[in-house]
Amino acid sequence: MSTSPNLNHTQFITKPFIALLSYRLSVILCYQIIGVVVGWQVYDLTHDKLALGLIGLAELIPYFSSALFAGYAVDHYSRRGLGIFACVLLLIMAITLTALSSGMGHFLTRYGTTPIYAAIALSGFARAFLSPVYNTLLVQLVERENYAKAAGVGTSIFQLAQILGPAIGGGLVAFGNPTWAYAVTAVCASIGMLSLFTLHYTPKSAQTPPQAGDVKAIFSSINQGLQFVFKNQVLLSALALDMFAVLFGGAMALLPAFVSDVLHKGPETLGLLRAAPAIGAISMGLYLTRRPINRHAGKILLTCVAAFGLCMIVFALSERLWLSLAALALSGVFDSVSVVLRSTILQLTTPDDMRGRVSAINGLFIGSSNELGAFESGLAASWLGLMPSVVIGGLITLTIVLVTTKVAPKLRRLHVDELI
Secondary structure: OOEOOOOOOOOOOOHHHHHHHHHHHHHHHHHHHHHHHHHHHHHHHHOOHHHHHHHHHHHHHHHHHHHHHHHHHHHHOOHHHHHHHHHHHHHHHHHHHHHHHOOOOHHHHHHOOHHHHHHHHHHHHHHHHHHHHHHHHHHHHOOHHHHHHHHHHHHHHHHHHHHHHHHHHHHHHHHOOHHHHHHHHHHHHHHHHHHHHOOOOOOOOOOOOOOOOOHHHHHHHHHHHHHHHHOOHHHHHHHHHHHHHHHHHOOHHHHHHHHHHHHOOOHHHHHHHHHHHHHHHHHHHHHHHHOOEOOOHHHHHHHHHHHHHHHHHHHHHOOOHHHHHHHHHHHHHHHHHHHHHHHHHHHHHOOHHHHHHHHHHHHHHHHHHHHHHHHHHHHHHHHHOHHHHHHHHHHHHHHHHHHHHHHOHHHHOOOHHHOO
């Protein structure tokens, strides 16, 4: 792995940057705790693998329908204000799920999982703003030459939330009940709001004022972002590579079924498995903060995505907890490299006045693939069986890497230091 050292590793870590990381940590904790608890609760109510996939679909539909408009808004309106609005939506979702699992639990008896899916839909609308807000604020707080290191720190914070969230969610369900876990997510959403309230910075460039009431201008602006992404081979191929790998190669949505039906464990084991990829990813993210990848970045990216697919195959075939944990932890190591490189490419190739829209398009590629991948995983598992569906997904990931290597030579030859 080719890297380039830098003696000053922390010069970009300022109070506003820490506030931004606090916001990121809080909102990702919301998603991770909800992901564990809702998945366990839905499977406990239904014992239906397809029902697990529908959780992702419940978030995907509102997310997909609002992401491009959210990106436009972030480019033209207060980023802090929009981030706070997203946290409010998460808070409403958390309060709703808390009520459904406690005093209003009879709704679950009467209507099944429908009220849960309705609450999860709010997180889809919230998520449409979260990534564009974070990415546009990040470049306001960090100098260009430090983007790669800042991306490593941000990825480590993201993965830290993926360790803490499943552990908190699984622990609260195992030793308490879902109501406690949902109440904790409400606290996390509140902390995210407070973090943005305390974030103060001087913008590097002025935002383009919106044209009030001009719907045509809105769609034209969104189209500019789409054209930018689809005409940039390096950015488009990096996004597409990760999207299809997550769409077909991921198995996280099926973890409740693996825990219950293959490993024969309880919710605390689900928390461990959910955290395992993050343990590997945070280690690699911290390493990349000190040793960012510059040379041969494209080849390293392709290799790591292929290795991710192999890890998923090993996990699918494993019937031992230690091997399952090891496979998922290694998948996190390779995924972390992919995430950091993709984020660095995104930040270095995107003009300042287009970051919200491009980040939203990136979210459609990556974020929607997580939810659509969850639905695909549930559907494939119900048709093909649990283990075969994940093995086939890993093989598809390997095929995608081979195809990308052939059709995207600019990505294959990419060196990050040429973009700075």
